[in-house]
Amino acid sequence: MIYFNNVTKVYNKGPAVLEEITLTVNAGEFVSIVGHSGAGKTTLIKMILAEEKPTDGTIFFESLNIHKLKSGELTKLRRRIGTVFQDFKLLPNKTAYENIAFAMEAAGKSNYEIASDVPHVLELVDLGDKLYHFPHQMSGGEKQRLSIARAIINQPEVIIADEPTGNLDPINTYEIIQILKKINDLGTTIILTTHNKGVVESIGKRVITMEKGKIIRDDKEGKYII
């Protein structure tokens, strides 16, 4: 589904942030990417979202060469990918309802679909009573659940979660991972980056370990060895 072919990324002629990464993520997989800060995890994620361009190599999403896409095609691709971030990246001036409705509007959904699906998905992440709350009126765990609700609302093929539990306490971390596991069980591919050993072990699925821009391990079952 996602294929990195010899991808290298260098900023301003400095050392390589990513070095000759070759990697395949199949549909339906739950892949955890682990590594120290600066290992290149976030850069890898940014490449899939076309926020960064590779210095060398190519990245494919199915048959699409991500970095050859035109603006309109990239917009369409991003609608097929749900994103969850450590800092939530919610729209601060929109309520919980509007944050999700915005993602649906962007995907061209009708007002009727928005009115029926948004309350439902907020119920799913246990935010049914926070429809008209703004992000600043919510706790960290609630914000992250809202972020997940936004990521899944358009039924994407892949969810990319960059350190989604980084700012959360253990209880909220557990809840978020359970939600992501459920989403994966329903067939959605998940790519998650984390520092949290407990998270990786509780998922118990494929783990890619990175160090200094290189993949040093690729284990089929959850192992956090650095």
Add this chain to the structure above:
Amino acid sequence: MTKFRRIVKAGFINFKRNALISWASVLVVTITLSVITTIILLQAVLHFSLNQIKDKVDITIYFTTNAPEDKIMALKGTIEKLPEVANVSYTSSEEALRLFRGRHSSDYPTIQALDELRDNPLGAYLNIKAKETSQYESIANFLKSDNILVSGSASIVDKVNYNQNKLVIDRLNSIIAGAQKLGFLITLLLIALSIIITFNTIKLAIFISKEEIGVMRLVGASKMRVRGPFMIEGAIYGISATIITLILFWPATAWLGRHMTDFLGINMYDYFVSNLIQIFFILLLSGVFLGMISSFLAVRRYLDK
């Protein structure tokens, strides 16, 4: 249509929710529109003053007392045909005498001296108004070159006052041209400064939303869906600023009308009220255009990610 409605609605909601930044931007656009309104009013004063000065400039051809009237009228006809000429008025020698008496009615020795003369000492004259002050010279040149001023071997013209007033007219021409150029340059400079300040304020307001723009793009919003609400906000800045500017200038021009009409030579309030619709549209178009274009350009740099 749904997309457009959503963009417009989002623009209004953003304006309301970012109230502080929105009203700060409206204030800056209001200052810009106030500068434009002030320039419109100053142009009116300048235009009025220049026209008044221009009205005082003319060429008068004084004829000899024995100049035949048919010759004078023929000359009048010829001059009227010149493209530079706005109008030519004829004053007969009798009329000239009557006007002279009127002007000097309280000057007893002059009137007495006039009474002692049997004949009318004043000749007829033609008063020529050009369309532009700069055209008097070419009219004067025409008069010099044309044989029509000669009857037989003697000239029927006593004097042409252009030659006496040439220095004043030339100086006036250069003052008028300079005032117009300076006015235009100051206008351009003030408008450019206002636009730069407005653009930077809106740019700053949008800079605060740059993270938000990135998030919108990440969730798959098209460029227009992201940019649209900001442009609508820009248009709202323009509309609000137009209304505020007109409300501010209403009492300001009323005060000027009451207290400064003699000094300015024009009643500002009357001018403002009688040109309100034009001023409204100039401000509205400037404000909306400025707001929308500034937003369009400011968002552009954050859209490409």
